[in-house]
Amino acid sequence: MDCDRCGGEAVVHAAYSGAHLCGDHLRESVEKRVRRRVRRDDLVSREATPENPQTWVIGLSGGKDSVVLTQVLHETFAEDPRIELVGLTIHEGIEGYRDKSVEACVELADDLGIRHELVSYEEEFGIRMDDVVEDDPENMAACAYCGVFRRDLLSEYAEKLGADLLLTGHNLDDEAQTALMNILEGDVAQIAKHFDASLGPLSEREESEEFVPRAKPLRDVPEKEVALYAHLRDLPAHITECPHASEAYRGEIQQLLYGLEENHPGTRHSIISGYEELAGIAAGEYNSEGGADLRDCAECGSTTTREICRKCSLLESIEAV
Numbered sequence: 676m677d678c679d680r681c682g683g684e685a686v687v688h689a690a691y692s693g694a695h696l697c698g699d700h701l702r703e704s705v706e707k708r709v710r711r712r713v714r715r716d717d718l719v720s721r722e723a724t725p726e727n728p729q730t731w732v733i734g735l736s737g738g739k740d741s742v743v744l745t746q747v748l749h750e751t752f753a754e755d756p757r758i759e760l761v762g763l764t765i766h767e768g769i770e771g772y773r774d775k776s777v778e779a780c781v782e783l784a785d786d787l788g789i790r791h792e793l794v795s796y797e798e799e800f801g802i803r804m805d806d807v808v809e810d811d812p813e814n815m816a817a818c819a820y821c822g823v824f825r826r827d828l829l830s831e832y833a834e835k836l837g838a839d840l841l842l843t844g845h846n847l848d849d850e851a852q853t854a855l856m857n858i859l860e861g862d863v864a865q866i867a868k869h870f871d872a873s874l875g876p877l878s879e880r881e882e883s884e885e886f887v888p889r890a891k892p893l894r895d896v897p898e899k900e901v902a903l904y905a906h907l908r909d910l911p912a913h914i915t916e917c918p919h920a921s922e923a924y925r926g927e928i929q930q931l932l933y934g935l936e937e938n939h940p941g942t943r944h945s946i947i948s949g950y951e952e953l954a955g956i957a958a959g960e961y962n963s964e965g966g967a968d969l970r971d972c973a974e975c976g977s978t979t980t981r982e983i984c985r986k987c988s989l990l991e992s993i994e995a996v
């Protein structure tokens with residue numbers, strides 16, 4: 676097949692748009708979608724100036740998604756003194772897996788000349804995911820612990836680094852899966868929260884003093900195209916799966932979506948666009964009801980809806996083993 680734009684050899688056929696693209700034109704198209712998302716979500720604040728730049732902290736795991744996001748944002752803003760990028764990597768304490776991807780993060784940050792911070796569960800909480808999985812005091816999947824700790828450290832360090840924005844490398848497949856999971860679980864409050872936390876344009880979200888706003892500028896690009904982009908540009912991405920990966924339900928939804936997309940190209944896009952609209956409406960409803968009651972965790976002081984935050988109660992049960 677030939678590239679629709681230049682007649683060169685196509686490396687991808689995007690059935691959802693009908694496009695055949697060569698390597699160069701895939702690259703251009705991925706970058707365009709990220710930049711369009713940055714504009715549509717109003718991510719660059721009008722108050723940002725070269726004298727008073729914004730700090731964007733990127734959750735940099737060393738996997739293809741966050742590596743591609745960092746690379747594209749770096750090139751987008753390399754000549755723009757209003758935006759400073761910082762890579763933030765979290766080491767969960769997973770032998771043989773995270774060590775390699777940390778190397779990829781260090782290499783990328785070095786290549787791009789951006790600031791890079793590395794924090795670990797071990798230094799912050801005195802735990803390692805390998806041990807948590809073995810003890811498993813709450814009888815839960817590994818990711819159920821790990822996700823709580825990661826979110827906590829990302830927000831805490833985003834705050835410490837003076838971030839105006841916390842960005843993560845979720846792609847179209849990730850977001851369509853999350854949307855479908857929230858809908859199938861019937862969790863409307865979660866859908867509303869999703870909008871204010873990371874989905875809606877910044878100007879339309881309910882502002883929160885408590886959290887650094889999050890954004891996902893890669894969310895219009897399918898996983899396969901992100902992987903191809905990383906490969907074509909020979910970016911230092913680390914591509915093995917975590918040995919504790921255990922989100923069984925997400926895996927089921929992923930398989931379901933592969934099948935739907937195959938038979939009905941464009942399904943992921945339509946799920947996301949409908950979901951965003953619904954999430955915006957749900958967020959409006961919930962916010963007019965006054966939203967959730969937030970307070971400070973009695974142990975660590977972070978913002979929570981309970982007496983003791985989820986992270987602290989998990990740490991307690993891990994320590995009790």
Ligand code: SF4
Pocket residue numbers: 767804817818819821822917918919920921
């Ligand atoms: S797959 Fe699960 S356990 Fe592994 S790093 Fe991700 S969240 Fe943690």
Ligand SMILES: [Zn+2]
Pocket residue numbers: 678679680681682683696697698699700
């Ligand atoms: Zn081409």
Ligand SMILES: [Zn+2]
Pocket residue numbers: 972973974975976977983984985986987
């Ligand atoms: Zn706490």
